[in-house]
Amino acid sequence: MCCYVGKATKIFLCIVAALLVAGLVLGFGLARRTWGSQ
Structure with missing residues (x-):
């Protein structure tokens, strides 16, 4: 159970x-796109 919880975490x-x-x-x-257009 503990191993399963660790894996899930x-x-x-x-x-x-x-x-x-x-x-x-x-x-x-x-x-970058917005700054580039300006």
């Missing part, structure tokens, strides 16, 4: 980290 943290990185990349891309 690791997977959850990996997903959260991936989402954060994707959000940062998208945010920077949009910001």
Whole structure:
């Protein structure tokens, strides 16, 4: 049970980290595009 919880937590943290990185990349891309157009 403890091992299962640890594995689930690791997977959850990996997903959260991936989402954060994707959000940062998208945010920077949009910001760069808007600044570039101006």
